[in-house]
Structures are given as structure tokens and as C-alpha cells.
Amino acid sequence: MTPRFDFIGVAVADMATSLKFYRQLGMGFPADADQQPHAEVSLPGGMRLAWDTIANIRSFDPEWKAPQAGSGVSLAFVCDSPAEVDKIHAELVQAGYTSHREPWDAFWGQRYATIQDPDGHAVDLYAALPTTP
Structure with missing residues (x-):
């Protein structure tokens, strides 16, 4: 198997x-x-x-050691729209969580933002940008 x-x-x-x-x-x-x-x-x-x-x-695992914050693994959540990326990011920051990267329009065609969870893990928010003909 x-x-x-x-x-x-x-x-x-x-x-x-x-x-x-x-x-x-x-x-x-x-x-x-x-x-x-x-x-x-x-x-x-x-x-x-x-x-x-x-x-x-x-x-x-008594010898386990915690990884350093920002250690290369992140969780990503797809949003319905670029506006939702901005909204959720703002709500999380307002709730006291740390923004790692404010929302921006990424060159690969997504609205993207990164916030840290309470343990410093990167959590990405993204949505497809509208396409222009």
C-alpha cells in the first residue's frame, strides 16, 4: 500500500x-x-x-522542541472575494491578532494577506483578483 x-x-x-x-x-x-x-x-x-x-x-515525545515562528509552514484560507480578504484581515487585526503582511494584490493574480495565529503560525488569506479582458 x-x-x-x-x-x-x-x-x-x-x-x-x-x-x-x-x-x-x-x-x-x-x-x-x-x-x-x-x-x-x-x-x-x-x-x-x-x-x-x-x-x-x-x-x-518528551524531547519535542517547538519550531520558531514563521518557520516555513502556513495554513491558507480561500475567501470569496478580494474584499473578503480585506474584511477578514481587518477583523482579525481588530480582535488583537498580529498582521504579518497587510492585504496586497499579488502578481500571480490573487488578493493576499498573512496574519499570525496566537502561536505565531502564518495563516494566509487569499482570493482570486478579477480578470480584465
């Missing part, structure tokens, strides 16, 4: 703080997930996206 990509894990210092951020991006978690050491959601196509507290990770 060939291995199949199935799971993306995100290490977090505080589950409730992290899930609050991702709920603002439409991720559905039950309220009791805030007190759990592990939370996950199923994505279209069967993939799973999961959050584990650092304490939980260290329960099975």
Missing part, C-alpha cells in the same frame, strides 16, 4: 486561545474542545487538521 497524506497537525500553547482564532476563520469546534489536549476537524476530501497542546505532544 502506498502511504496517503491524511493529517496536518498544529502545535499550540493554549488550546482555547488557538481555537478562538480558528473559529473566526470558520472552523467548527465544539465548545468543550477548548479544554482538550487535542482537537481536530475533518476537511473536504477526508483530510484532517488537528491542534495539540505542547503538553500533549510532550506526553509522547
Whole structure:
């Protein structure tokens, strides 16, 4: 059998703080997930996206070390329009999250922005720019 990509894990210092951020991006978690050491959601196509507290990770890997913020992996959320990229970015900044890159029109044809989640992970927001004939 060939291995199949199935799971993306995100290490977090505080589950409730992290899930609050991702709920603002439409991720559905039950309220009791805030007190759990592990939370996950199923994505279209069967993939799973999961959050584990650092304490939980260290329960099975005591030598685990947290990566540095901005360490090359990011999560990306597609938005319905360029205006929605701007709106969601502004709402997250207003809620106290750190913008890594303000919205801009990328040369590859997308409105793009990057914000940091509570643990410093890069989270990209993007939408296709309108095409001009």
C-alpha cells in the first residue's frame, strides 16, 4: 500500500486561545474542545487538521522542541472575494491578532494577506483578483 497524506497537525500553547482564532476563520469546534489536549476537524476530501497542546505532544515525545515562528509552514484560507480578504484581515487585526503582511494584490493574480495565529503560525488569506479582458 502506498502511504496517503491524511493529517496536518498544529502545535499550540493554549488550546482555547488557538481555537478562538480558528473559529473566526470558520472552523467548527465544539465548545468543550477548548479544554482538550487535542482537537481536530475533518476537511473536504477526508483530510484532517488537528491542534495539540505542547503538553500533549510532550506526553509522547518528551524531547519535542517547538519550531520558531514563521518557520516555513502556513495554513491558507480561500475567501470569496478580494474584499473578503480585506474584511477578514481587518477583523482579525481588530480582535488583537498580529498582521504579518497587510492585504496586497499579488502578481500571480490573487488578493493576499498573512496574519499570525496566537502561536505565531502564518495563516494566509487569499482570493482570486478579477480578470480584465
